[in-house]
Amino acid sequence: MGQIFADRRAAVPARVISFCGAALAVWAGLAVQPAMAVDPPVDCGRAIGLHFWSSTSLISDQTPDGTLIGKPVVGRSLLSRSCEVPDDIKDELSDKHDGEPVDIVLELGSSYKIRPQSYGHPGIVVDLPSGSTEETGIAIYIDFGSSPMQKVGERQWLYPQKGEVLFDALAINGDNAEVRYQAIKVGPLKRPRKLVLSQFPNLFTYKWVFMRGTSQERVLATGTISTDVATSTIDLKxxxxxxxxxxxxxxxxxxxxxxxxxxxxxxxxxxxxxxxxxxxxxxxxxxxxxxxxxxxxxxxxxxxxxxxxxxxxxxxxxxxxxxxxxxxxxxxxxxxxxxxxxxxxxxxxxxxxxxxxxxxxxxxxxxxxxxxxxxx
Missing domain, CATH: 2.60.40.1090 (Fimbrial-type adhesion domain)
Known part of the structure; x- marks a missing residue:
């Protein structure tokens, strides 16, 4: 089986370029072998869906911006506890990397917009899709509970709990880290109505990243996180x-x-x-x-x-x-x-x-x- 982490190069002797007898530069040429084909990341599927409590909250023009609304939704087993890895490196992982950590990176779905401020809260605030936040002044607040949200990209955060290589698969030992969702008021109430929060598909994608930040970094598996269909009604009075x-x-x-x-x-x-x-x-x-x-x-x-x-x-x-x-x-x-x-x-x-x-x-x-x- 091919080795994806080897850096195979054929050396070329150093050469001296001369002009009028004077050496001007020294350089070394490297002939690089074409990169071998690798299998794409494994699809770990949809993560365990979170849902909003079936409840009703009252919001008015006088509710201050930054007010968290209703009960938070807490997920402690957000991701699948285990996931397969691409076939081309199963032997490599089991032989050389068993027990090594794997980072899990969350990325906000492309259809969701991050607001520029979090109103004094430690997490992030995300606009509702389809312009609902502009009409109602309501958005979704997300954080990792007691763990800080470590930003690793423009729309990416490092999941607080690491996975690990478990023989020839990926695993999370014990319960996942906590992720919380809650409605939050972020602006004026332009269109009062009953706002029903329910399913938000593909709110996040997640990636199991092996050897993140190195030249051998590779995404081994991916998946999506969506909220479920239970509803929370916000009565915008x-x-x-x-x-x-x-x-x-x-x-x-x-x-x-x-x-x-x-x-x-x-x-x-x-x-x-x-x-x-x-x-x-x-x-x-x-x-x-x-x-x-x-x-x-x-x-x-x-x-x-x-x-x-x-x-x-x-x-x-x-x-x-x-x-x-x-x-x-x-x-x-x-x-x-x-x-x-x-x-x-x-x-x-x-x-x-x-x-x-x-x-x-x-x-x-x-x-x-x-x-x-x-x-x-």
Whole structure:
């Protein structure tokens, strides 16, 4: 049987090239025998499939990027425990290399894209196929549990556990190293819906590499790793508020008769759209200065000349006809969000001038409130 590791070369004597009697260069020529044919790597087949837990998770716009979602899927017997080797080197392995280690290299499947960051986690983050990550902000996080992921190529990692030559085959003794999969939020929720994670074919290929990193490196066997068909549902729920500007009527400064005077009450509607029947509430906060009076906020300090002073704006809940408490303590439930899968509705509100000081001046007035959605 042929020896694939021998370097057979026929030596050619050194020669001297002379010009006008002076030696210019010395070189040695080597005649190399043609490389012998070798068998291709053995196909170890599909690795043991991993599957996602059958569970449902809630994700909203407020879920921070980098949040791991649901339960991790842990595989501890990911690869076949043994694999054949090409026929052309079985005798070579059994005679000379029995018991020697074999590296196992994982390579991400060509249809999967690695994200440039892992959001503080030690593993890698991979986009879902078919543009789903761009629509939902959900990707798959992968790591090797307590073992670091040692990168050995642009899309390749060294499997934490080595295989070994076992007579004329390849083997892994004991359980395989741990590989974990978990959904992760990586971006904005552009298209809320129920996202079902199920089968991801050929997520990785793996290679049994003998004498990796040497001139005699050879891939002896290959295979693929896929997730199985059990599913995990991620309920992508959201509510959105459309920013708006409310104009109050012009009033006379002389109508402000003392602290607490209210004028120019104006009705308006706060528009919302919600998907997925979320339990949600909303609260308002003063973007600049909040007063001790419920619902009253002041304009930004240091405003340009010609702006009114001594006056703020007060928000009134149109349902209860009571001033809105600013901040989280004043959150208002939005039960309309749970009435249909996709709900469009409005929250009735009122805004009015509120005199905050005995000293006032005429001019324009601009007050801003921040609107925050809070999911239960």
């Amino acid at each position: 959201t509510c959105r508020y459309t920013s708006q500007t409310v104009s109050l009527p012009t009033i006379q400064r002389s109508a402000l008769t003392g602290v607490g005077t209210t004028l120019g009450t104006t009705d308006f509607q706060m528009p919302f759209w919600c998907y997925g029947r979320p339990r949600v509430s909303v609260y308002m906060s003063a973007a600049n200065t909040q007063t001790a009076v419920d619902g009253v906020a002041l304009p930004a300090t240091g405003q340009a000349a010609g702006m009114a002073s001594g006056v703020g704006v007060q928000l009134i809940n149109g349902k209860t006809q009571q001033p809105v408490k600013l901040g989280l303590q004043g959150k208002i439930a939005l039960p309309e969000a749970q009435q249909t899968e996709s709900a469009t509705f409005s929250l009735p509100m009122k805004a009015q001038y509120y005199q905050t000081s005995t000293s006032t001046s005429a001019g324009k007035l601009s007050v801003t409130y921040a609107v925050t959605l809070n999911y239960d």
